[in-house]
Amino acid sequence: MRSLQSSSCLRYKEEEPKFRNDKKLGMFFNSQSENKQTNDNKNNNKDKKNKGKNENDDKVFTFDFKIGPPIKYFQIGVLIGSAAYIFYSLGQDDIDELTFQQFTSEYLSKNLVDRLIVVNGRTAIIELNQSGKAQFPHSHNQKLSFNIGSLEAFERSLKEAQDEFEIADAVRIPVIYTNEGSTGKMLINFIPTVLFLGAIYYMTRKASSMGGMGGPLGFGKSTAKKFNQETDVKIKFKDVAGMDEAKEEVMEFVKFLQNPEKYEKLGAKIPRGAILSGPPGTGKTLIAKATAGEAGVPFYSVSGSEFVEMFVGVGASRVRDLFKTARENAPSIVFVDEIDAIGKQRSKGNASGANDERETTLNQLLVEMDGFDTSDHVVVLAGTNRADILDRALLRPGRFDRHISIDNPALEGRKDIFKVHLKKIKLAEDIDKDLPGRLAALTPGFSGADIANVCNEAALIGARFNAPAVTLRHFELAIERVIGGIEKKSKLLNPEEQKIVAYHEAGHAICGWYLKHAYPLLKVSIIPRGQGALGYAQYLPPDQYLMNTFQLYDRMIMTLGGRVSEELHFASVTSGAHDDFKKVTSIAQSMVLKFGMSKAVGLVNYADSQSQDNLTKPFSDETNQTIDEEIKRIVNECYQKCKQLLIDHSKDVELVAQELLKKEFITREDMIRLLGKRPFPEVNDAFDKYLDGKDAFKNEKPANEKKDSE
Template sequence: MYIKTYNEIWTKLIRNIILKFIITIISEIKLLLNDFSNLFVKKTEKLYWINFYKICDFTWKWNHYNKEEDDEEYTETDFYADGFGTVNTGVTFQDIAGIDDELGDLKQIVTALQFPERFEIVGARVPKGTLLTGPPGTGKTLLAKALATEAGVAFLTAAGSEFVEVYAGLGALRVRNLFAWANFFSPSIIFIDELDSIGRERTDDEFDDDSEEREQTLNQLLVELDGFYENREVYVLAATNQPEVLDEALVRPGRFDRTLTLSLPNRRERVAILAVHSENKLVLPSTFRFKEIVQETHEFTGADLANIMNEAGLDAMRNGEITIKHRNIMEAIYRHKYGLPYTGYIKKSRTHMAHVYHELGHAFMATCMPYHPEIRMTTIIPREQYRTKTFFDTDEEDTLITRIEFISTVTMLLAGHIAEEVILGETEMSSIGADDLDQVFFIVYEMIAAYYMTSVRPLGFFGDGDLEIDRLVDLEMFKIITYCDSLAKRHISDHRLTFHMLAELIHEKRTISGDQIRRTIELYSPVLPKRSVW
């Protein structure tokens, strides 16, 4: 009796749960179908108006331009119809790293478009536009793509070159059409790439045939941005690599209230960018030496780093590997900076041995000088941009250089030439060190002329014809270079056997690390530890 009652209770309970689950699914399907139908109707309405406008616009052009003079087929780029609607570019704010401050400003734009009442409460005005500037590859267009996905409003895109036409008045017409459609779909965002194509400073050059058409287009853009009739709930985002050529009236507050300058990423930002581009790849982070990676990627843009990770995957595939390791990333970096490597047999020819001893001279003195940056590696594997090369561990954030560090650098640069003289003989000295000598003269001259690091205190400008000042400068340069030259020659002359051992080691390994160079030198004499000026 009790068991039967117990089973009935459980049966009713399970039946109620199943019914509730079915009802929930039906209601969700109903809501989904309702949303889909509303979206379909809205999209259909937009497409109707877009096609209607395209027909009217084409009819206007057909009536106003004489087609008989030009036999070529007239084509029209309908930029104002390509970017309508909520655009999903596949890029979100989570896909962006290294530009956190600029990203915060763009998130505020999204908030302003979706919740404008928050600004009205505090009496603030929603910004009208933002100008993105910076070198190519720093992420200006990428930010616009992420904003198009995250904003949830109509996103209209246009390139500055699309407004430039040979027909008078067509550029201004396109500007009016773009903002008219932006108002129709408001709240909306307009993104104009390469703004310098139409926003250049106005001139009075009478020989420039295109200046009148470009100025009409620019004037129309100025009116639309901040004219008598305001475009409410329309936000303008523009990008350019040349902000210095833009017209002052275009970039003033009220048109572009903000200017975001995207600079090259620093060490921390480069690591974050590499991490973002590693998410969808099979990588082994345990093998990564991030200090070496960020040092070799100095002055790389975000686009460069994305390409590096892709090239690292291709290098792993070429080697038959399924994961990206540290050596794949470094090979991609070297390939990007210095070109393809030579993987064949390296013959010990007369020219090759001169390059080897020249490079070992740099590596030897850099190791012996306590105030010179440490060596990471020296390689004799030739690439398109060098025959041999020594890589140093430098700190890009430490931009302060002292006198003793300049002296160490000059001595290291002279050591390559000195090594050829001491090891191979005076008759075998070559022209390999020509670039090194140019750097030596430049550094020593800057020590005297720009930084006043010597006893010479000239009261005048160099090169202004004062023979006494020029004589003092030449004499001081001769003293510094002679001191560094004698220092390098004394060290190299005392370590001839060390040079021959390093030459045999580097021919066997083809690439040796700074620790291997230090250990080889310490077999015969102690090496002073690296020191800091501070």
């Protein structure tokens, strides 16, 4: 916080606070100041003797006065309160209050009153004549007064009292009415206003020091942070893996800004901006940080939510200030993270006006990017995971020319990301040489953030077991924790529930083992997990983008295996398959409404043809009935096939269930030992490349590890 400086006797410096006052103060706050004062006095006496001059009147003593900001403001408040009290006391006269009866009996009856002064219709001040002043000499320094209820009652009582004492009309006491205000009271009443203004000033200064808005009138200033590639950002493109195409697109912007003549001589214009879109955790912000580290130009980073404030017009003002600053330092790069906070599609009509501020900010952004006043050599990068809701005017060429989609990395991309994160982890010497590829094969569908979390969890698990280095077992436990959550060892199932869960998971495992298009099975467990699952089966899906009808059918059959196994082995089913039904229903609906895999419905897409603003169904009631019948038909066909498959392999279901009850989890190697090798080749190339012939999971705990009990 900046120092507070005023014209009073208190002066604060930002580096070394001092307190200056006259010699007569005689205060010492610490021993260091006292010694310093003594030394200064000796030096001053020597100078006086040498010069022969007397400078005692001009001597200034210096004291160290170090206090914290809360004490400083408390002292200022006490000073203001004391000054107000002094003013109030000075404004009050010494007044002796009487009753009306005392006034009439002691002063009016003895003819000692010269006149009465009624102040503000509530107080009557008595002024004595010469006889009264002689009889009451203290009245020179003390005023006599009494309170009155109402003017009518006072005038009537005064008239009756003078009639009673038979005072002639010519000498009756004159009454003067006047209105006065107390300076002290006025100052006291003004104190809350002063404190309120002081609080506002303090908040604006605090906001200025934290957000860089530049004082109470600086709300419209941009809050963007400027980065220096030499000192602020250490991340480079070599630290970003798994998104080579996106790096090439973004690097072209950097090269254009660093050497614009190379492109301009061919007639090319610099693109205005690029949208980085993709699922959460894929590295959109990370690639922007790397751009800031690689670019040799000023880089401004700001969040979309920082443009939206409770004050009207602040967002548009900040947009103008941001682009003004970027133009002044051109060539430059501006990165707007989570641009969907201000870039949502504008509504057709909004009677309430609730979004006017956001839409005004968006309009200003559109003008700044490609309006009359264009921003030459200023590139805008924006990140969002909701590109579908952005306004179309924002996405057109001339504003955001490039749309860079960053998806979850494929196998080789995950392998490269693991290589980056494994450099920071102390690995065991005898660990698998192709560890990045093995871990990449075990983590299909993981984003870059998930991979970073796996590596960090592995290191935490190794430290928890007091391991000297991180082993493969630690990574396997970390993957299980990220996928299924932490093991709920305190959630103990009774024997009946445990048996139901075992046969349920055995049904999934057998269906997956004997279906041609099923994913490779890695592990089946009946240990409760943190996400509410009493058991789970872990498979290894391939990086596949197209699925045919046979693959979808096999996937639904495998998902229904748990519920069908319960029907075949128990008198009643349970509620444990509700999540399986959700997945099966979603696949069947997509086949009918999206993929055109139903002959009765036809080659139509009803799922994506309905807009958010239109609440009506895009099909008739007859078509709706047909859709329901087709979804039920597909699910029933999968159910019948699943039931027949489990009946044919009932002995295998029993073997797997009993093994699960015995060990609580089994791996692929256990399945091969119990059932023999799977009759179909694996559909995942990563499995054959990195896991074929190896244990997917090691079940034993390393002998040299001992869990930390502290």
